[in-house]
Amino acid sequence: MLDQILVGQYIAIDSFLHRLDPRAKLIAMFLIVVTIFIATETYQYMIIMSLVVLTFIMSQISFKHLYRGMRPILWFVYLTFFLHVLINKDGELLWQYQFLSVYSEGVMQGFIISFRLFVLIFFSTILTLTTAPMTLTQGIEALLKPFQRIMPVHEIALMLTISIRFIPTILRETDKLIKAQTARGGSIGHGSLLKRVKHVIPLVVPLLIISFKRAEELATAMEARGYRGSVGRTKFRQLVFKASDQMVLLIMLAITILTLFMRFLAH
Numbered sequence: 001m002l003d004q005i006l007v008g009q010y011i012a013i014d015s016f017l018h019r020l021d022p023r024a025k026l027i028a029m030f031l032i033v034v035t036i037f038i039a040t041e042t043y044q045y046m047i048i049m050s051l052v053v054l055t056f057i058m059s060q061i062s063f064k065h066l067y068r069g070m071r072p073i074l075w076f077v078y079l080t081f082f083l084h085v086l087i088n089k090d091g092e093l094l095w096q097y098q099f100l101s102v103y104s105e106g107v108m109q110g111f112i113i114s115f116r117l118f119v120l121i122f123f124s125t126i127l128t129l130t131t132a133p134m135t136l137t138q139g140i141e142a143l144l145k146p147f148q149r150i151m152p153v154h155e156i157a158l159m160l161t162i163s164i165r166f167i168p169t170i171l172r173e174t175d176k177l178i179k180a181q182t183a184r185g186g187s188i189g190h191g192s193l194l195k196r197v198k199h200v201i202p203l204v205v206p207l208l209i210i211s212f213k214r215a216e217e218l219a220t221a222m223e224a225r226g227y228r229g230s231v232g233r234t235k236f237r238q239l240v241f242k243a244s245d246q247m248v249l250l251i252m253l254a255i256t257i258l259t260l261f262m263r264f265l266a267h
Contacts, residue, residue: 008158
C-alpha cells in the first residue's frame with residue numbers, strides 16, 4: 001500500500017524542479033490552479049497539458065513510479081467523468097441503451113472536469129515529490145509572513161507540513177495492521193464491497209490509537225529539543241530567488257494573464 005501512494009513522500013533527485021525555490025513552486029501551483037479553472041478553449045487545455053508533460057520531464061521521476069503512485073487516486077477522476085457522461089442530458093444524443101444515454105455535452109463536460117482534477121492531482125503530487133518537508137514548511141511560512149500579525153504563521157505552516165508528512169506514516173501503519181489481520185485469518189481484500197467495508201472497520205480504532213501515540217511522541221520530541229514555535233527561531237538555510245525561479249514565475253504568470261484575458265475577450 002505504501003508503494004502505491006506518493007502523496008507526502010519526497011524523492012531526493014538533483015533535477016531542475018528539485019532545485020527551484022519552494023516559494024516559486026507554491027506560487028506556480030497557485031497560478032496553475034487559477035489557470036485550469038478559467039481555461040475554456042481547446043488550445044488553452046493543450047497549453048496546460050504541455051505544462052504537465054514539461055513538468056514531468058523536468059522532475060526526472062520515473063513514469064512507472066509516478067503512475068503507480070497516482071493510480072489509487074485516479075479512480076476519482078474516472079468516476080467524475082462517468083457521472084457527468086451519464087447525468088448530463090444536454091447536446092446531441094450519441095448513444096443510448098435502454099435507460100442509459102450519452103449526450104455530447106455530457107462527454108465534453110465530463111472531460112473538462114476530469115482533466116482539471118487530473119491536473120490538480122498531478123501537480124500536487126509533483127510538488128510533494130520534489131520538495132522536502134522542511135523546505136516546504138519554510139516556503140509556506142515565507143509566503144504567509146505578511147499575515148503574521150493576525151495569525152500564527154509558523155505554526156500553521158508546520159501543521160500543514162506535518163499533516164502531509166504523516167500520510168506515508170499512517171499508510172505504513174495501516175499496511176502493518178492489514179498484514180496482522182491477514183495473518184490471523186482475516187480477508188480484508190476479498191469478498192463483496194459490503195464485506196470489505198465491515199473488515200476495514202476493525203482497523204479504525206487501532207489506527208486512531210497509533211495516530212494519537214505518534215502525535216504524542218512527536219510533541220514530546222519537539223519539547224525535549226526546546227521547540228518554542230517561531231520565538232527566537234533562526235534558519236540555517238535562507239531561501240534565495242534565483243534566475244530559474246524568476247523565469248518559472250514569469251512564464252506561469254504570463255500564461256495565467258493570457259488565459260484570463262482571452263476569457264474576458266470571449267465574453
